[in-house]
Amino acid sequence: MKRFWNGYQKAIADDHYFYERSCIRQTFFPGSEAAFLKILREELGKDICDNPHQHTCTGIGYHSDVVPFETTMTVVARLFSLMTECGYRNYVPSCVTSFGVFTEMLAKWEEEPELKEKARQYLWDACRREFEVPDNIAHPSDIIFKFRFDLKPKMKYQLVNRFTGKPLRVVEHIGCHYAKIFTHAGIGNAEFPYVLAGMIEAWGGEVIDYPERRHCCGFGFRQYLVQENRGYSIANTQKKFESMESYEPDFILTNCPGCNMFLDKWQYTIAEMEHKTYDKEGYGIPVLTYEELTGLLLGYDPWSLGLQIHQVQCERLMDKIGIPYNPAEKYCDFTGRRLPSPEKPEFLKV
Amino acid sequence: MINFGYKISTPRSIDMDSADSRLYCQLVEAVPSYRYCIGCGGCTATCSAGQFTDFNIRKAHFLFSRRQYDKLASDTFTDTDLNKCMLCGKCSLVCPRGVNTRGLILQMRKLLLK
Numbered sequence: 001m002k003r004f005w006n007g008y009q010k011a012i013a014d015d016h017y018f019y020e021r022s023c024i025r026q027t028f029f030p031g032s033e034a035a036f037l038k039i040l041r042e043e044l045g046k047d048i049c050d051n052p053h054q055h056t057c058t059g060i061g062y063h064s065d066v067v068p069f070e071t072t073m074t075v076v077a078r079l080f081s082l083m084t085e086c087g088y089r090n091y092v093p094s095c096v097t098s099f100g101v102f103t104e105m106l107a108k109w110e111e112e113p114e115l116k117e118k119a120r121q122y123l124w125d126a127c128r129r130e131f132e133v134p135d136n137i138a139h140p141s142d143i144i145f146k147f148r149f150d151l152k153p154k155m156k157y158q159l160v161n162r163f164t165g166k167p168l169r170v171v172e173h174i175g176c177h178y179a180k181i182f183t184h185a186g187i188g189n190a191e192f193p194y195v196l197a198g199m200i201e202a203w204g205g206e207v208i209d210y211p212e213r214r215h216c217c218g219f220g221f222r223q224y225l226v227q228e229n230r231g232y233s234i235a236n237t238q239k240k241f242e243s244m245e246s247y248e249p250d251f252i253l254t255n256c257p258g259c260n261m262f263l264d265k266w267q268y269t270i271a272e273m274e275h276k277t278y279d280k281e282g283y284g285i286p287v288l289t290y291e292e293l294t295g296l297l298l299g300y301d302p303w304s305l306g307l308q309i310h311q312v313q314c315e316r317l318m319d320k321i322g323i324p325y326n327p328a329e330k331y332c333d334f335t336g337r338r339l340p341s342p343e344k345p346e347f348l349k350v
Numbered sequence: 351m352i353n354f355g356y357k358i359s360t361p362r363s364i365d366m367d368s369a370d371s372r373l374y375c376q377l378v379e380a381v382p383s384y385r386y387c388i389g390c391g392g393c394t395a396t397c398s399a400g401q402f403t404d405f406n407i408r409k410a411h412f413l414f415s416r417r418q419y420d421k422l423a424s425d426t427f428t429d430t431d432l433n434k435c436m437l438c439g440k441c442s443l444v445c446p447r448g449v450n451t452r453g454l455i456l457q458m459r460k461l462l463l464k
């Protein structure tokens with residue numbers, strides 16, 4: 001029995017990580033990456049390198065068929081060369097798309113070693129750099145999962161509704177490229193993905209198992225990037241919302257920038273198009289990244305975590321958990337200067 | 351409403367939870383051997399009516415089992431298609447699962463065409 005479950009485990013390095021930031025997360029969920037670095041350095045005392053010379057992994061272009069494989073391979077090789085140059089061997093890509101690209105590259109290089117030699121040659125020809133393959137690739141959600149019980153005693157809040165005393169009911173959504181491409185790459189495999197469910201259960205919440213739990217968030221790269229195809233993208237997301245609606249989730253937790261963005265922002269679009277929201281009161285279901293959730297429970301300021309940038313507002317969720325926040329500081333910059341507030345949507349309440 | 355330049359696509363998947371199964375259950379009750387159909391298409395391949403008309407027996411009973419009754423009576427597969435079957439019974443002879451296919455046609459006619 002024990003051996004059977006071995007296939008669902010994953011090796012995650014203990015310390016000394018090389019972090020690679022996402023292209024899009026800084027815009028949509030701007031506090032998440034900074035929160036992750038803070039959690040690792042200040043709460044867990046880990047060493048993590050945030051190199052300023054890093055760049056895209058080409059993932060979005062690659063999966064949209066506009067960037068050829070050889071280009072992606074060379075760009076990945078360059079990122080690995082930065083890691084090598086800094087003296088690290090454990091690679092931690094912030095984005096699930098990047099995670100999928102790196103896992104794919106390692107699998108390709110193992111199956112076809114001549115491709116790795118090609119990558120070395122391309123990289124050398126392009127910028128006279130060399131690289132080593134990382135010993136371990138882990139997604140940041142893997143790392144938070146690994147240390148979830150170390151973080152728990154430091155947390156000020158639990159995933160419990162303070163009005164009813166019951167666990168918060170949470171929908172977890174894992175990015176497809178986390179474990180659906182290479183099943184061994186994810187905790188619990190593609191069959192029983194446990195990376196987010198493990199955090200929710202450890203921190204007092206209850207995971208909702210609903211019919212479309214493993215359905216795609218709807219991003220699908222080309223389905224969204226080509227405007228004419230966006231109807232497919234939003235229809236996929238709507239299918240998930242319809243499936244989860246009757247379970248009345250308190251919030252959605254994701255580990256992928258695309259999923260986070262689409263599960264959050266499509267709620268606004270569906271409300272505009274069909275005047276439909278998926279909670280009872282018309283405010284929508286808040287969507288959090290795992291870093292935002294960890295930061296919130298650790299007591300970090302919600303506005304420095306970037307929660308005001310979300311489409312579906314999180315105040316009602318914070319009220320349920322009992323997290324204090326100052327509405328007057330919601331739209332202020334880091335010096336305290338007031339910034340203009342965004343327009344209010346017509347149908348989705350904020 | 352804001353013009354986003356796209357609409358929410360209507361899914362083509364069949365939601366069996368919300369489908370009306372009453373007619374299907376009546377069909378299976380009347381022709382219990384239908385449960386054993388594996389969708390091989392032998393019935394269609396041998397059907398003489400199918401050689402000369404649009405009628406397709408496997409398509410007909412598949413649509414029925416998927417609760418797509420309206421499609422059986424739609425323009426593309428008209429209600430009269432079910433009437434194109436000559437009830438010759440050749441399909442029953444080739445069916446590897448022993449499905450009473452002729453009985454299926456008769457019952458579908460009864461249930462749909464009244």
Ligand code: SF4
Pocket residue numbers: 386387388389390391392393394408444445446447448449451
């Ligand atoms: S021949 Fe029999 S098993 Fe094959 S599709 Fe027709 S009814 Fe079904």
Ligand code: SF4
Pocket residue numbers: 393396397398399400407434435436437438439440441442451452455
């Ligand atoms: S009974 Fe009908 S469906 Fe079967 S072979 Fe004859 S004409 Fe075709």
